[in-house]
Amino acid sequence: MAHTQSAACCNTPAVISKGYKEKGDYITVDATYADTTGPSSASQGILVIYDIFGFFPQTRQGADILAHSDKEHQYQIFMPDFFDGKPADISWYPPDTEEKGKKLGEFFQTAAAPPKTIERVKKVMNELQSKNPNVKSWGVLGYCWGGKIVNLVSQAGTPFKAAASCHPAMVDPKDAPNITIPILSIPSKDEDKSAMDQYEAALKVPNKVEWYHDQIHGFMAARSDLEDDKVKAAYEKAYQTVLGWFHQHL
Template sequence: MSQSHACCTVPPVVTDNYQGKGEYMTINGMKTYATGPKDAKSALLVVYDIFGFFPQTIQGADILAYGDKEKQYQVFMPDFFDGKPADISWYPPDTDEKGKKLGEFFSNQAAPPKTLERIPKVLEEIKSQRSSISEWGIVGYCWGGKIVNLSSQEGTLFKAAASCHPAMVDENDAPGVKIPFAMLPSKDESKEDVEKWQKAVKVKNIVQWWPNQVHGFMAARGDLKDPAVKSDYEKAYQLLLNFFHENM
């Protein structure tokens, strides 16, 4: 998995004020970022982190849409928090007040069942508008990584899944995963939790650690002005492109 396909090239990463290549549409009542060629047969659902639409996450969606010259993707990122994401100043939760606000957010807007029940409706509505789509993959960041784990179980609507610096990694989710799975933990993830998950997963999988990066480096918390972060951001997206190329 470390070698890069000739077909897959991460375009030059913009470090500041990134302007998305896509457009916004309404899907299942949610503002949804949509990017990639509208006639592409393969599509990816992106589940953002708790901070919602951020330039780094939108840039990631565009990289996934266009980075594989042989297989481009339609990519969709719905606003599952309906315009009320968490405030990025709450993280890291280094005060009681921040911890309380994050805890409340996770038990309300970010409670996984609320998002999971919307996903089939989202795919159905997109398919009604974009009939060229014949297969789906799913990518999630942080909180979205938990949604990805839970969306990859028996009866999944997806062919392949990737979970980037995932939150709430649970070995009990692993045996039920039914599709090829890539997990990209950062230095802030629990090594024990990830190792237990990997021991319990029964399908083709890759776990690639990013030991120098913080939780969120591929999404809202990625400081792309830092050359070391930018370099790993590029490498991590290269890995995702290769993974989906091989498994979709």
Template sequence: MSTMPASHGHSAACCNIPPIVSKGYQPKGSYEEVGGYKTYVTGPADATKAIVVIYDIFGYFDQTVQGADILAFGDDHQKYKVFMPDWFKGKPCPIEYYPPDTPEKQQALGKFFGEFPPPKIAGYVPEYVDALKAHSPAVSKLAMLGYCWGGKVVALTVKAPTNPFTAAASAHPAMVDAADAEGLTIPFALLASGDENPEDVKKFEENLKVPHHVETFADQIHGWMAARSDLTKERVKAEYERGYKTLLEFFGKHL
């Protein structure tokens, strides 16, 4: 079976590992319109802190929605509202593209990445945050979290002059670039999988001049905290939960 080489800055793992269709999770939140975007909203209504989650290219998978609920309700000492907007407007990357083992699938996947480049989405975020604040006026502090493709969106958003976030994190980010760490002014966490290039992760950490947490979950695949997580496997489930605990601890310190 052929595989797709790294493309559009994504790692080979990102381009070839298919998502896992998880069934049976009952979301704790609801879907609402915020700033013109369908948004998964979860968490206590009176929370004064919020986390904006940028999903991976597969959109609203159960594992990703469950992760949002963990962030919203997993810390006994902090209350968070979590917002996960649908940047793809109901058209995420079809799981049928994975694995991209034919030229047709590779072409389709490349077209998808071309339609949703991270800089484009990052440019929408500040206006979305304005809408979020209008939706939930009690929110005074914000953090941002991105998975895979969304990790690049986070990196670009929080280093821009328009950054509205107090803390940020990425989990198994695609396109890890040490240059994105330069000039960051807010605390940043990076949770890498065993599929990210260790040298890229190391250089990224070396360039961080802000409070940070960088950790590699070496026996986990790219996507283990989002759509590619097979939570039927005990070790994956344990590291999925540990990843979210790590993020909650980080946000608890810096948000």
């Protein structure tokens, strides 16, 4: 594993803390906008499921890191807009007032309802597989809420070969026995340790859990303060871990 991680991560670019400009293009998938990045010749693809705040420079930079850093295993990355231009407002988090809590709760029950998203993932993947026959194996990566979706779409009949879940929301040990592909979890200090430990113990597939006890929920995505050197270092290291995981399992 040490060799594959080294091979995967030796070309990781310097992370830009402010004013990041994404490298990708824009396409339509399942009648919604999607970011895509990475060489069209790549034979491996990764579906990225963002957090409830939608497209953010930190998340887009992460997609570019995954697409371009591993010279041995390059990836086409696809990040659809599952919220159709209406993500949650980042000012609602943390939900430290009754109003914020109400708005977040409503969002999770409507736009971000997991059953609705699972069906959407199926449609998105059917279209992506049809339009990209050169992609022979697919991975899936999710942040926060997207991490929950990853757990639910990594079960029997999944189109994915490997999965990664970054600071996953709504961790449920009952999801673990149903997962059928190798899965990486990167929890932060804000995740429930008891639930995460029970979840890890119940997994029946190759897995890895790498804690970031000094980082907040969202440090690899929309809530990442990349102007903070410690956060930036953690962000870089965590993306290297994700790269190593997909390098090994895709």
